[in-house]
Each structure stands twice: as C-alpha cells, then as structure tokens.
Amino acid sequence: MFKNYFLDKVENAIIKAIEAGKLGQMSEYTKGSLPVEKPKNPDFGDFAVNVSSLARSARIAPPMIANAIVEFIDKDDCEYSVIGGFINFKAGDSLLVNLLEEIYNKREEFGRPENIEKEKIILEYISANPTGPFHIGHGRWAAMGSALANLLKFYGHEVYQEFYINDAGSQIQKLGRSLVIRIRQALGENVDFPQDETERKNYYPGDYLIPVAEQFLKDKKDLLDSVSNDLDKIDLQVFCDYAKAYEEKVQRDLLDNFRVTFDKFYSELSLHNSGKVEQCVQKLRDSGKIYTKEGAEWFKSSDYGDDQDRVIKKADGSNTYLTADIAYHIDKLERGFDRMINIWGADHHGYVARVKASIEALGYDPNKLEVLLGQLVNLVINGNEVRMGKRKNMVTLEDLIDEVGVDATRFWMSMRNIDTTLDFDIELAKTKSDENPVFYVQYAHARACSIIRNATSEKVDTETGKTIPPVLTEEEFKKLVSNYDKNIAEKSVKDARKLILKLEDFKSLIVNSAQTRQVYTICRYVQDLAAEFHSFYNSTRVITEDLELTKSRLMLIWAFKTVLSNALGILAVTAPERM
C-alpha cells in the first residue's frame, strides 16, 4: 500500500538521521510508532505523517525534525514536503502505474491482503422464529450479515454462515393454535382470535396464516376426510409441524431471492433431541455453578461478570431459552471454530454477558464469542416514521423488496453503522435519481461499460451513412486488458491521480472493514469511488484521436470497473452493464 511504502521510507530515514546524529537527543526509533493519515487538505499530498510526537525525545521543534528526516529519504519519483510538523507525501507516477499492474494481475482478487492470520469463523445472523414472515429488521441482519460474510471471506478467513432456528419453544404451539383457527375459518366456521388482550397473546392473529390454512386443506385432504373435518381429533402437533415447515420455506425462499446463503440452518429442536442441552446442564451442575431456588435451577452467571444469576431449569422442569443457547454455543466451539460472530438486535444486548458467562463456566474462552449488536430499523414513509409494533399493518421484508428491489434494499440496509438506528425511507430508496446512492453507484458502472462498448463497436455516420469502424475491435480490447502493458498504462495516470488513489484505497478498506466487522464502509467507498469516476469522466475524454492515449484510458476504465464490481460483489449488489 502507498501508505506503507511512504511510512517505510520515512522510518528508514529516521533511523539514518539518528545514526547521523541529526535528530538531537533521539537515540532510537521503534518502527510503527508513527501514524500515517490522510491530509485534510488534499493539496498537501496523498498521505502525511505527523512527527510532533518525536519532538519530546529529540528536544527539537517538530518542523526541524521533519526537515531533518526528509533529507535522509531515499529519492524516488514521489514528492516529500514539510509543512509544520508534517511530512507530506505525494505518490509518483511509478507507484500509480504499479497499482494498475496489481489490479490487472489480481483482478477479482485485487484487494485481498497477504499474510493474514486466517481464522475459522462461524457467523450467525437473523436466527428468527419460524412463525411468520421476516419483518424489516430481519432485512438489516440479512443484508449486513451476508455482506460481512462476503467481506470476511474476501479478506481471507474461512466463514461458515449459520441460521439458528428457534423452533423449540412455546411459540410453535402458539403458531399451531393460530393455524387451527385459520383452518376453521376456511372451513366456514364462525370463529376468531380472542379479543381479550392477554388471551390474544397466545395467538398470531396476522393474516399471513390464511394462505397456509388454504394450502393445508389441499395437502391434508385425506387426513381431514378421515376425521370428517373435526379438527379436535387431530393432534395439535400436526398443525404446528405443518405451519412451521411452511413458514421455514417462505423464509428460505425469500433469503434466496435476497442473495443470502447459509451453510446450515440449525434447528434448536434438533439440539434438544440430540441430548446436547441436557449434557450441558449436567456439566454446569458438575461444575458446581448451579443452585436451586424456588424450585428452579439457577446458573451462577454473576460469578462471571453477569449482573445477576439466570434460571437454567424452570420450576416445571423445562429449559429456558438461554439453556438451549448455551448448548448451541458450546456446540459451535466443539465443531472447532476459532471465532463465533453473532449479529443480534440491540434488544438482546442483555444476553451477551450471560452467554459469555456460560462459555467460561464450561471451560472455554469467552473471547471467542463476538457479538455485534445492531440497532433497529425505523421505516419512514414520506418523512413520517411508521410504528412497527402492530402486526396488522406490519410491512414485511418481502413487501419492502417487492417495492424497492433487492439491490436498493441490500444497499440501504447496509449503508449505516450498525450502532445507529437505521431510518429506511421507502420513497427515497425507490427513486431512480440522484437522491439514491445505489443508482449513483450503479450508473457509474454502467457508464464505464458504455464507454467500453462505444470504443469497441462500429458506428454509423449520420450525415454520410457510412459505417465507422470501432476504435478497437473486441479482440483488440480483450488483448489490451489481458496483457498488461506498462508503457500504455502510464500514459493516463497523470490525468487520473485521484481516481487511481481511490482505487488504491480499496486495499486498506478491506483490511479496516474486515477487522472492525463493519460493512457500511464499503457502501461509502463505492459512492466515493463512483464520484471520482464521474468527475474523471467529465474532465477527461476517454475516446480520442490519439489511439495510444485512448487505449491507456480504456485500461484505466477497465481497472475502475473491476474494482467497483469487486466492492459491489461484497455487498451482493449487482454491477449492471446497462441501466
């Protein structure tokens, strides 16, 4: 990276300057102690390092230190200038040309760091109940989670994506009971969900179960006939299983459509059935971290930093949600993952401490669990926030995707820091104009493709009617981009410094984003990159009379298109050839 190249130069110069006795009382320098930053004012340079922190040990004023260091920098075609305590750096053409070469050599791999510490990561996200359609909040975890998985893979980690299905609790009974009511209604019976609020909480009154009931009548006709449509003679479990399977299918179809791919859907029920939950409880008992109070068994999680102890076995002998979750995390560790990353809604933040406590109590390293708490999503329509509380006028993720499309939904769901509540403005996301960053970015890609098409296809002169041959045939273009030619490439770098520097940023972007687990940075990057491209486009004509220059700029356009497409690929947003 240019940044590292520059820092290396400066640090070597410091060491030489010290040897030459030019840095006053400074006697040694440890590499890596100076931060490289981007100057606020781009006129100063591409990167800068502030040497003020050396002033104390050298006992010389910062500007003098900077000047002394610059004198010892090995000369190349880059610029090194001093302003105050800053050494500013401006990359020379040779670095820019090298960068283009790197893009051409690595292509889809461009930006992947070398020599990383590879980890085997299990990334868990969404993990919804199979009791109904996804809501908008799930969409945020879906978009961010899958983009994070792509990012971590691109960075070089091994990533296993998992969806934990909460299919074991009482909510499944609730689902089954609700389906029964919908079936009775479909059979013409005059029944409805209870009006009493407390009673009503035992049901899902949303109308999404109506089509499920209709499908049930078709699929289970024989069963219904055998009991003469007397639903009381059918075990509730039949309805539970049916509705659950139906909703799981609905969820998975939507995920496919939303470009979210899981390696495994892990059923909570299977965890119970395997006996792993009971084993976990027994291990906790053996560890002496369980006590009985008021008929329930409590886990002393407060011994491990939780603010209070938690029930692990209810007085009626059943497990709590936490119990299964403990077993699930232990199972992940036993499957050999180095790291577990979970994306949870911020409303689950109280859970982090107790799960970590259980991991520690069972003898594993709690630091292997990393929980990313995501703030929730507000739906905004025409500038007004829409309350998501009531099931009745709930906007589902499917509705949203139908309305604004997969690309825009994915982008908008990923574009904000996970720590901030996301306002999702449907009207804005729908617009195909400059108000919508997705189109801005995609337009840049389409425009780049268009230039290449233009250069490689023949035209008709409107006056003479004669066909004008393309600047380059498709064959020639293919050759141009498959055999990197430094002599051609270097002709365009002078006019495209900012664009090339932005391409270079992709490398540090990947490192920073992967390490901080943030994907909104990718959204910002593609917008910046697109802006540099549009700016370049407006100031510099690609196809000109000068064939060599045209070729050179086409090479640049191709490099841009490749990097933009890589970045969009991480977000799983399409990079269209045309719009």
Add this chain to the structure above:
RNA sequence: GCGCUCGUAGCUCAGUUGGAUAGAGCGUUUGGCUACGAACCAAAAGGUCGGGAGUUCGAAUCUCUUCGAGCGUACCA
C-alpha cells in the same frame, strides 16, 4: 433506579490510535450538454460537534457531570 447505544450543517450521516481550515450526500443558490450515458460534473452558502467542567502543547474523539432519544432490565422466545 441500573445497564447498553446514540446526540456533529435545514435533513440523513462520515470523522481511523487525540493532531493541519470539522467532511460527504440530499435540500438551497449559481454555472456546464452540436463528441464517450446530464441518472452526470464544477462552484457557493450553510457548524457554539446537545450543555457544562476537566486532562493535554492540542479534544467531535479521553474523564467527570448534566440534558435529550432509543433499547434492555422474565422461571417469554
């Protein structure tokens, strides 16, 4: 009450480990298409970084305090 997250331009948000004149998009205003896509570009205006105190040569960033918003504080999942 306690805990977590947040508070930066009219709006939505960036701001690396404390460093140069606090940035971007939208909106507003002004320019730019008889050549590659104007779904674009160039430029201007717009700020007491919620308030107060402290640490420091230096604070949007660290500490304390205060105000405001969201979420959590189950033998629900």
